[in-house]
Amino acid sequence: MSNLIQNIETFFDNAATWGAGLPQFVLVPLIMILAIVGTTLIVGLVIGLIRLIFGQKAIDFIKSIPQRLESTTNGLNHSPNKQ
Numbered sequence: 001m002s003n004l005i006q007n008i009e010t011f012f013d014n015a016a017t018w019g020a021g022l023p024q025f026v027l028v029p030l031i032m033i034l035a036i037v038g039t040t041l042i043v044g045l046v047i048g049l050i051r052l053i054f055g056q057k058a059i060d061f062i063k064s065i066p067q068r069l070e071s072t073t074n075g076l077n078h079s080p081n082k083q
Contacts, residue, residue, distance in 0.1 A: 019027060050058050
């Protein structure tokens with residue numbers, strides 16, 4: 001376990017050293033691209049985990065949440081008891 005932590009620490013130290021030598025106009029887009037790829041990867045893994053544990057119905061429910069919220073909001077805005 002300690003060896004794994006040392007390898008991870010060495011990786012980030014090397015990445016920091018490499019990144020310090022890059023100019024700003026290269027570093028900013030690189031960080032943005034890495035953030036997008038990382039976010040996409042994490043969301044994909046979470047959705048896969050939800051699908052594995054709860055099945056496809058859970059994914060369908062999560063995807064329908066915006067539509068449910070919109071219909072709830074429309075119902076509140078058009079209620080006859082509006083004051």
